Amino acid sequence: MTRAExxxxxxxxxxxxxxxxxxxxILSEASKAMEQTLNAQPEQLGVWRIIMRSKMTKFAVVVVxxxxxxxxxxxxxxxxxxxxxxxx
Numbered sequence: 882m883t884r885a886e887x888x889x890x891x892x893x894x895x896x897x898x899x900x901x902x903x904x905x906x907i908l909s910e911a912s913k914a915m916e917q918t919l920n921a922q923p924e925q926l927g928v929w930r931i932i933m934r935s936k937m938t939k940f941a942v943v944v945v946x947x948x949x950x951x952x953x954x955x956x957x958x959x960x961x962x963x964x965x966x967x968x969x
Contacts, residue, residue, distance in 0.1 A: 932938045 932942060
């Protein structure tokens with residue numbers, strides 16, 4: 882017997898007896914869950930996601946990062962060969 886046939890057989894073996902009490906309980910739980918979903922606050926977008934939506938802001942972020950790197954290199958006098966000022 883294959884796994885799919887075994888699953889089908891087990892599903893057929895399950896016998897659920899329904900009554901009005903069970904139906905009303907299931908319906909009330911489902912409606913409570915739906916109400917909680919509808920009343921949930923929408924997810925807040927992060928600042929980075931908001932920035933990355935616009936092409937202009939993407940460009941501005943790149944410019945700021947590059948400017949920071951260039952200023953850092955100038956301030957700390959970093960040389961390509963690795964020599965520079967040693968702070969103690």
